Every structure is written in C-alpha cells, then in structure tokens.
Amino acid sequence: xxEKNLNxxxxxxxxxxxxxxxxxxxxKSTIHDRxxxxxxxxxxxxxxxxxxxxxxxxxxxxxxREESFSLPLNLSEREKFFTEIIDEVLGLGPLEPFLKDHSVxxxxxxxxxxxxxxxxxxxxxxxxxxxxxAHLMRIIDKIVSTVGRRIDESTPMVDARLPDGxxxxxxxxxxxxDGPSLSxxxxxxxxxxxxxxxDSQTLIPEVAEILKGIVRSKLNVIISGGTGSGKTTLLNVxxxxxxxxxxxVT
Numbered sequence: 001x002x003e004k005n006l007n008x009x010x011x012x013x014x015x016x017x018x019x020x021x022x023x024x025x026x027x028k029s030t031i032h033d034r035x036x037x038x039x040x041x042x043x044x045x046x047x048x049x050x051x052x053x054x055x056x057x058x059x060x061x062x063x064x065r066e067e068s069f070s071l072p073l074n075l076s077e078r079e080k081f082f083t084e085i086i087d088e089v090l091g092l093g094p095l096e097p098f099l100k101d102h103s104v105x106x107x108x109x110x111x112x113x114x115x116x117x118x119x120x121x122x123x124x125x126x127x128x129x130x131x132x133x134a135h136l137m138r139i140i141d142k143i144v145s146t147v148g149r150r151i152d153e154s155t156p157m158v159d160a161r162l163p164d165g166x167x168x169x170x171x172x173x174x175x176x177x178d179g180p181s182l183s184x185x186x187x188x189x190x191x192x193x194x195x196x197x198x199d200s201q202t203l204i205p206e207v208a209e210i211l212k213g214i215v216r217s218k219l220n221v222i223i224s225g226g227t228g229s230g231k232t233t234l235l236n237v238x239x240x241x242x243x244x245x246x247x248x249v250t
Contacts, residue, residue: 104118
C-alpha cells in the first residue's frame with residue numbers, strides 16, 4: 001500500500017526534533033482502523049491490560065502479514081509501532097508516553113502537529129504529533145466523554161480531569177482559530193508534605209507553624225498566585241491539618 005521508504009530516523013536539518021513523514025501517520029491510521037474492525041471492543045473493559053496488549057499485538061501482526069503493506073522498520077521501530085497502536089486503542093495515543101513520564105508536569109498540544117512538555121520548570125518541544133485535526137479531536141472526545149462532558153461547536157471549550165487527577169483544558173474551533181488545542185496539567189505522584197516545602201526552602205519552619213495554626217484555628221485563608229506557582233500544592237499541604245472530624249466542602 002505504501003511504497004515509499006519511510007526512514008523514521010531522518011532528522012530535520014534545522015531542528016533537533018525528529019522528522020516523521022506524513023506517510024507513517026497514514027499507515028498507522030490505516031492499521032488502527034483495520035484493528036478496530038477486527039477487535040471485539042466489548043471485551044476491552046473485561047480483560048486485564050497485559051492480556052489486551054498481547055491480543056492487540058497478535059492482531060496487528062496478523063494484519064501486517066496479510067495485507068500488502070510496505071513499511072520497512074527495524075526491530076526497535078517495530079516495537080515502537082506496536083506500542084503506538086496499543087496506545088491509540090487503550091490510551092490517549094501520542095500523549096501516553098508523556099503521561100507515563102513522571103518528570104513531565106505539563107503537556108501542551110498547540111494544534112495537531114505541535115506538542116510541548118514541561119520538565120523541571122522548562123518547556124521543551126517534542127517529536128510527537130497527531131495525524132491531523134480529526135485524530136486530535138478523537139482523543140479530546142475520549143477524554144471529555146469519560147467524565148460525562150461533551151465538546152462541539154456549541155460547547156467549544158471544556159475543562160475535565162483524567163483518572164489520575166490531572167487537569168485538562170481543551171478548546172476547538174470556532175474559538176480555536178488554528179485547530180483544536182489541549183493542555184494537561186499533571187500532579188506529582190507522591191504528594192508533597194509540609195516538611196518537603198521546608199526542605200526545599202519554599203517555607204521556613206516558623207511560617208509553616210503559623211500556617212498550621214491558622215488552619216487549626218479555622219481562620220479564613222485565600223491562596224492566590226500565578227499559573228504553576230504552587231497554589232494547589234500548598235492547599236493540599238494545608239488540608240492535612242484539618243481535623244478528621246471536620247467536614248470538607250469542595
């Protein structure tokens with residue numbers, strides 16, 4: 001089907017970002033569509049992840065052998081291809097590797113062909129991308145539908161959360177002029193404690209004791225600050241000092 005030699009290791013001369021030809025995404029989309037036609041989607045929620053991975057790999061391998069596809073891949077590229085197909089079916093496609101990377105605190109999708117991530121406070125481009133606007137929209141729909149929301153021309157901007165608590169903001173045309181965009185704010189796997197803030201010199205012990213007393217005395221507190229300044233982190237730390245017999249309303 002695809003006769004071109006797709007060299008996935010070809011690098012752009014102007015950037016360190018790996019260049020991946022459009023034909024590769026067309027190929028992957030074709031395999032994905034064939035896979036969905038062959039899979040019994042009703043079993044996805046009933047089988048464990050390991051069993052699903054094995055069955056998907058088996059079906060994809062069968063499709064590659066039966067169909068007249070020409071995609072020269074070495075062993076590592078073939079494994080990457082299988083992983084990407086599994087992520088499309090069971091996860092959030094190109095975003096899955098970043099969701100599994102605990103060093104990533106933010107994922108920014110600026111149109112389907114531009115994905116940035118934030119690591120240790122620094123924003124950096126990636127070589128990941130979606131096939132097209134429709135591919136990105138499918139992933140956005142998958143995210144918002146799991147929390148009972150919808151996104152379309154009448155509701156072009158949606159806030160949602162992933163199962164791990166990550167905050168999701170999506171915006172699509174007509175509000176987004178260049179195509180759908182998506183941002184995901186991640187949270188630390190291990191929540192910070194008050195001692196962690198003191199150790200990192202975010203707080204001094206004396207201020208920590210004052211904040212602890214303010215919460216236990218039931219005083220009104222406003223936590224404010226810019227994006228990424230640590231509002232939620234501080235709120236979570238302070239909430240540890242709310243007595244267990246008190247009611248919390250969010």
